[in-house]
Amino acid sequence: MLILMHKLVARRIGVPLSEIRIRRRGDIIFTHIASQADPLLVIIRSAKSVSLQTYLDKFTIVRDSRLPSLDQAVVDALFDEIAFTYESIIDVKRNMENIDLLFETIAKAIGPLTGATILDLGCGTGLSVQSRFNRGINLIGIDRSPKMRDIALLKGMRVAGIKDFENQCVTLDGIFASYVFHLMSDTSILCPLWKCLKPGGVMIANFHKNRGVESINEIIVKLNGSIIELDQPDGSERHGAYVEYHKQK
Numbered sequence: 001m002l003i004l005m006h007k008l009v010a011r012r013i014g015v016p017l018s019e020i021r022i023r024r025r026g027d028i029i030f031t032h033i034a035s036q037a038d039p040l041l042v043i044i045r046s047a048k049s050v051s052l053q054t055y056l057d058k059f060t061i062v063r064d065s066r067l068p069s070l071d072q073a074v075v076d077a078l079f080d081e082i083a084f085t086y087e088s089i090i091d092v093k094r095n096m097e098n099i100d101l102l103f104e105t106i107a108k109a110i111g112p113l114t115g116a117t118i119l120d121l122g123c124g125t126g127l128s129v130q131s132r133f134n135r136g137i138n139l140i141g142i143d144r145s146p147k148m149r150d151i152a153l154l155k156g157m158r159v160a161g162i163k164d165f166e167n168q169c170v171t172l173d174g175i176f177a178s179y180v181f182h183l184m185s186d187t188s189i190l191c192p193l194w195k196c197l198k199p200g201g202v203m204i205a206n207f208h209k210n211r212g213v214e215s216i217n218e219i220i221v222k223l224n225g226s227i228i229e230l231d232q233p234d235g236s237e238r239h240g241a242y243v244e245y246h247k248q249k
């Protein structure tokens, strides 16, 4: 199987077979090219028909072309793998700008955030802790990647587990997701989070390259939420569509 993968990847990306290095982690196979630090290739082991997709303009993901979106296991493996270099790979300013806009949009919807409990869904390395809006807010993060969570914890973010929400131990005034929904194929987290959102509470997200809007809208409609596709806040065009989800009062 591994030899087949070697050959397949080498052929696909036009690199000599001798350059390909493979490492296995659970169901995921990481492929590195010996002469380059990048790209990193993440492969679904069971993929029979594969297609290539680039991510962050840096990584090539070889994935099962029958899957409509990136497989969640691949996304999880990718973020665990890049956690410690994440902030040097992304444009931190761009993400901070987006997080600030999401905080501002929540405040417009529910009023001043002082004392409010706000969840950063897909908090990653905890950039929102550094936002100028994070004053007097009870900010909580949640993320699937243990390594991203560890870094958020080091930044001083309070990181919760899904059990806290399944057991409805937390009541949320608002939720935001920055650069997350375009990657999310396992959406099972949304139902318990929505249940923890106060009546009248909001969830606000950007959708990178407008990806994922329909699938998230569908879920929220089933949860009886209402949807407002927002006019882009000033300067936000590069972050993709902004959508606001309201829980009925």
Ligand SMILES: C[S@@+](CC[C@H](N)C(=O)[O-])C[C@H]1O[C@@H](n2cnc3c(N)ncnc32)[C@H](O)[C@@H]1O
Binding pocket: 072, 075, 076, 079, 095, 099, 121, 122, 123, 124, 125, 126, 127, 142, 143, 144, 145, 148, 177, 178, 179, 180, 183, 184, 185, 186, 187, 189
């Ligand atoms: C591109 S990063 C964005 C991180 C942070 N929000 C930011 O703006 O820098 C996407 C994050 O979403 C997390 N993620 C992806 N799918 C998820 C899911 N289904 N549930 C929770 N977190 C998820 C990843 O682990 C990763 O940390």
